[in-house]
Structure formats: structure tokens, C-alpha cells
Amino acid sequence: MDENQQTLLNTQRKITKKSNNGKTIDSQKDDIIEVDNSRTVLKKIATLYAERLMNDICLVVNDTEYPAHRLILCASSDVFEVMLMSPQWSESQESRITLQETPQCAVIFGEFLRYFYTGQIRISHSIVLPIISLADKYNVKDLISLCLNFMQTHIPLAAVQGTLISWLQYSINCGHYEITKGCHDFIKWNIELVSNSSDFANFEVDVLASLARQSSLVIPDEMTLYKCLETWLGYQKQRLKNSSCAADIDIAFKQIVFTVMTAVRFPMMSPRQLAELLLSPLTQKYKEFFVERMAIGMSFHSGQNYKVHEIIKMEENGLLLFEPRLYTVDTCSSLITVENFSGLLSYHTRTLVFSSQSYLADYVGDKSCEWVVDLYPKGVWFKKYFLIVWQGTVEMPEYVIRSVRLSLTCKEPPTDNGSGMGVKIGVLIYGIQDDVEHIVTVKEVVHRFDLNHRVLNLDNIIPFEDLNLKKDSINTSSATTSKYLVGPNKDTLKLHVIISPLNPFK
Known part of the structure; x- marks a missing residue:
């Protein structure tokens, strides 16, 4: 008995089916089985392209001929389907069609066409643009999705390799709004990094x-x-x-x-x-x-x-x-880091004290305001306490907030105009992806501090579960590291707190 026969026999023993009235019966009784031999079928289809068998059309790109099959082209591409199936298109009657492609697209056209037959293609930051250009041009929807997913998950790599601005320009022109936003946010928050690449000129x-x-x-x-x-x-x-x-x-x-x-x-x-x-x-x-x-x-x-x-x-x-x-200059910002994050106990706090300028204009002088920043990266624990009210004493139970909290305290809010101090607060959250440390996200808040409102609590500055990933108790080696941790061992939480006075003319 060969391998295929053995596989068929094993499958027959296991598979059941449902009859028309919905009852489950043993498939052996009706000798009905279901097998999956899709890999072999795909291999056969791929062979048609690789060995140029039974082709009924030839695509010509920059004098290079690519024998192909109308059926495969039409099944893979909406554009080819219209071009080859609609009588009003002259190409529908031709067996040899010349396509005009850019030099970058022409180089990888063979790989693009092979994807139609195999569902496989190699993508990198340097060639994803010509691939998605062809996929967009011929409306190959599944390949478009693959390219967009690759781009979304490799934006930092594109920045250091000098292709990010080109990605942004292409996504804007073609209406890929999610990629546009991802590229735009990365550039906006990491413009110094991007400006050092040759692609910045684009x-x-x-x-x-x-x-x-x-x-x-x-x-x-x-x-x-x-x-x-x-x-x-x-x-x-x-x-x-x-x-x-x-x-x-x-x-x-x-x-x-x-x-x-x-x-x-x-x-x-x-x-x-x-x-x-x-x-x-x-x-x-x-x-x-x-x-x-x-x-x-x-x-x-x-x-x-x-x-x-x-x-x-x-x-x-x-x-x-x-x-x-x-x-991010020292006059209005400061870094706060938590090293050995994995060893930090739950509900523990990291505290930072720094000063920021109180006014933007030089004529006012260099008056500053002092801030206390308390970071709770592993949740906030409120102990049991007793609250004294006019009816008597009320016992308040302990409770826990599963939140990454940043608490800002203004020690002495300026009261020159009697309305306190309005500030714009920015929290820059660093992370690492493709071995590139960068600002992953930014939280912005506008707030006014005065003598009666000295404290501001910012909850969920990072999704709690995304920062505090749980290890797999069965296979600890498969545990992943949070994208919000940086450093040589990816065990450091790094934030940048910015506090600037508001526009005085608003």
C-alpha cells in the first residue's frame, strides 16, 4: 500500500458527514470521504507556467515573452478578465499582447505572473512598491492585501532603508488610506530619523x-x-x-x-x-x-x-x-524609563521630577513650573481605607485598576491671571520593530492646572495587556515581547513627557 492509499484509508476512518435531515452518520456506511489534495493540484497548475505547457496567450514586457493561459489570467485579475473576455477590447482577439510597464515593474513581472499560478511571491521593502503597483494596475485583490499587510508591519524598516517616503507618496496617490496614515504618523513622530535617509528627497x-x-x-x-x-x-x-x-x-x-x-x-x-x-x-x-x-x-x-x-x-x-x-528640548520635556521591566512588581511606581517653562515669550523671563510624574506601568492598587462622612465612618474596600497610568502633579501652578496654567501635554511612547527603536505612538492632552486642580491622571496611555504580555506556561520559549519595550534585552519601558504652555492668543 503506497502513501496516498494509506492517507486515504486513515481519512476514511475519521471523517463523518451530515445527511439531509441534519443527523450525523458514519461516512463509511455510504463510502463518502473528503480528501485534501490541493497541494498536488497547485503543483500541476504551477507546472503549466514553469514548463510553458499548453499556453494560449503570450504577454510581452520590454521584449521579454511570458507564455500564459487566458483562464488563469482572467481568474486572477479583474483587468485581464475585461481585457481578454470583452469583444470591444482588441486584445480579446489576440494571442500576443504587449504590456507597457515601468522599468521597476518590468524587472519583477515574471514573479508577479508566477504568483497567479502558485500563490507564492517574495516581498521585501525594496520591491514591494513595484509588486503592489502591478497588483493595483491589474486589480489582483489578494496580492494587494498581502503587500499592504507587509507595508503596515515594516514601516520602521522602510524608514531606515530609505523607502518610507516613496511608500507614503504611492499610498496617497492610490488611496491606500491605512498605509498612508501609518507612514504619515511614523514620519510625524520620527521626522529626524526619516530626514537622514536619501528617500527624504522624494x-x-x-x-x-x-x-x-x-x-x-x-x-x-x-x-x-x-x-x-x-x-x-x-x-x-x-x-x-x-x-x-x-x-x-x-x-x-x-x-x-x-x-x-x-x-x-x-x-x-x-x-x-x-x-x-x-x-x-x-x-x-x-x-x-x-x-x-x-x-x-x-x-x-x-x-x-x-x-x-x-x-x-x-x-x-x-x-x-x-x-x-x-x-523634546530639556526646557519642556524629560525622559522616564523603567529598566528591568519584567522584574518590576505589580502596582509599583516610577517617579520623575522635572521643570518646564511657564511662558513661551522671552520677555516674560525664564519662569518655570515644577512637575512630579508618577508612572504606574503594571496597574494601580488602592488599599482599603476608611472614609469619614457626616453619617459616620464608611469602609472603602481595596480595588485594582488594570491600567497603565501616568499621573502629573503641578507643584505650584502660576496664578498671574487668576485662571491657572493651561498646558499641552504630550506623552511619547517608544517601541521597537524590525530592530528599529522609534516613537510608536503619542498621547496628547490639553489641560488647565490651578490651585484646586493640581493633579491629572492619564489612564491607558498604553494598552495594559499589550504592555504586560503573559508568558505561555506550557512553552515559555514562545513568549513574545511587547512592542513597547526597548533596549538591548527589550526589557526597558521608555517614555518622553512633554509639557508646553498653551498658545497665549487663543
Whole structure:
């Protein structure tokens, strides 16, 4: 008895079936069995392509011939189905069809076509774009899903390998909104990392300008953003030199400079940084434009609020110029880390004390506010206590909150205007994926502290179960590590707490 016969016999012994009236009966009685020999069938279909057997059509891409089968093409692609089955298409009557593909797509067209026969294809960060380009063009829905899933789970790798901006641009143009959001958020929260890649030059001007206008951008300070944009502008100038005539370069480049640099919030730079900008070659070349923008910053820092209000009225999105982003400089932020996270006991706390600036404008001085940050990464435990009320004493039972909590305490809220201190709070949560440490997510809250409201509790800043993964009691080697843990041993929780005063003109 060969292997196939033995498999058939074993299956016959085990399988049951349901009769028409819903009762389960032994399949042996009717000699009905069900077998799965799909692998062999797929192998046969793959052989048709590999050995070029019985093909009835030939696809030609860049002078390379790919013998194929109409049935397989139509079953795999909606586009091929319309092209080859609709009489109004001339291709439906032809046995040889020439396809126009980009050089990048032409190189992998054979692998793309082989997927139709085998359901297998090799995907990497460097070739996923031409693969999904072909899948989109010919509407191969299952392959589109595979590519999108790959991209969604390898965004950090694409960033360090220099393909992320290209992913973003493609997903925007083709309407893959989930990938667009994933790429956009990663860039917004990790723009310094992305700006160091060669792919940064591929940012389209409108997309970059839109990103640069956002208040949720994570950046050390506004000067760092200016330098990132300056680097990008250098790439664009070189591109214009390679593609335009000399007479058009200055006009086109000037427009690009104005478009992206209008998004820079010069009032958020210190007076010293504004003075340093005068030495920049870019600033000197377009002196009138930049001096006007820098003057807005100096008016703010010198307390000339009447000028500021005029600017807000005249300038489109003028209020944003005085809105702090998520700046990670020491004057408004501090890191808090929990090392040896796996050894931390439940309900234990890590505490951080730091100071942040109380005002944005320089003329007010360097007044600061002191904060106490308590982090509860493994839940919050409230012990049993007695509450004294007018009826008597009430016993309150202990209880536990399964939450990753960050508690902020403002020691002495400024009360200059009698309404306390309004702040924007940002909590940057780091993680690791594809061995790339980066900011995974950001929590933003606007809150006002005063003498009667000194404490703010932020719950679920990280999903509790995702951070505190339980080990498999049967197979401990299969235990996974939370994506929110970093460090050499992936056992460190790392957060960055940012506290900035609110825009004073809102």
C-alpha cells in the first residue's frame, strides 16, 4: 500500500458527514470521504507556467515573452478578465499582447505572473512598491492585501532603508488610506530619523508643507525643523538643475522655498536662534521673505502683542505660528524609563521630577513650573481605607485598576491671571520593530492646572495587556515581547513627557 492509499484509508476512518435531515452518520456506511489534495493540484497548475505547457496567450514586457493561459489570467485579475473576455477590447482577439510597464515593474513581472499560478511571491521593502503597483494596475485583490499587510508591519524598516517616503507618496496617490496614515504618523513622530535617509528627497512639496504645518509634529525644537527643510530644499534645487533650464530654476525654487518655509513657526524659536538664521545662505538669498518672518518672532518675544494680533488677522493660519509643537528640548520635556521591566512588581511606581517653562515669550523671563510624574506601568492598587462622612465612618474596600497610568502633579501652578496654567501635554511612547527603536505612538492632552486642580491622571496611555504580555506556561520559549519595550534585552519601558504652555492668543 503506497502513501496516498494509506492517507486515504486513515481519512476514511475519521471523517463523518451530515445527511439531509441534519443527523450525523458514519461516512463509511455510504463510502463518502473528503480528501485534501490541493497541494498536488497547485503543483500541476504551477507546472503549466514553469514548463510553458499548453499556453494560449503570450504577454510581452520590454521584449521579454511570458507564455500564459487566458483562464488563469482572467481568474486572477479583474483587468485581464475585461481585457481578454470583452469583444470591444482588441486584445480579446489576440494571442500576443504587449504590456507597457515601468522599468521597476518590468524587472519583477515574471514573479508577479508566477504568483497567479502558485500563490507564492517574495516581498521585501525594496520591491514591494513595484509588486503592489502591478497588483493595483491589474486589480489582483489578494496580492494587494498581502503587500499592504507587509507595508503596515515594516514601516520602521522602510524608514531606515530609505523607502518610507516613496511608500507614503504611492499610498496617497492610490488611496491606500491605512498605509498612508501609518507612514504619515511614523514620519510625524520620527521626522529626524526619516530626514537622514536619501528617500527624504522624494517628499512632494505639498505633502511636506502639510506635514510641517502640524502641531503634533515631534521635533527637538523649531530650528531643527528649519534645518530639515533646508536639507530637503537642497535636494530639490539639484533636481531642478538636472531637469529645468537655467531661466526657470530660480523662479521654481523660490516658490518651493516660500511654500515650505511659511509653515515654520519662527516665534517658537528663541531670539538667539532667530539671530543665527541671518547667517544661513538660504536666508541671505531670500532675505526679504525671511526677515519678515523673523520679525514676527521678534515681535512675539519682545511683547509687542498689538503687532502679533495684526499678524494673526492678516496671516492665513496665523494663530498656528504661536502654537508650540511637541518639542523634546530639556526646557519642556524629560525622559522616564523603567529598566528591568519584567522584574518590576505589580502596582509599583516610577517617579520623575522635572521643570518646564511657564511662558513661551522671552520677555516674560525664564519662569518655570515644577512637575512630579508618577508612572504606574503594571496597574494601580488602592488599599482599603476608611472614609469619614457626616453619617459616620464608611469602609472603602481595596480595588485594582488594570491600567497603565501616568499621573502629573503641578507643584505650584502660576496664578498671574487668576485662571491657572493651561498646558499641552504630550506623552511619547517608544517601541521597537524590525530592530528599529522609534516613537510608536503619542498621547496628547490639553489641560488647565490651578490651585484646586493640581493633579491629572492619564489612564491607558498604553494598552495594559499589550504592555504586560503573559508568558505561555506550557512553552515559555514562545513568549513574545511587547512592542513597547526597548533596549538591548527589550526589557526597558521608555517614555518622553512633554509639557508646553498653551498658545497665549487663543
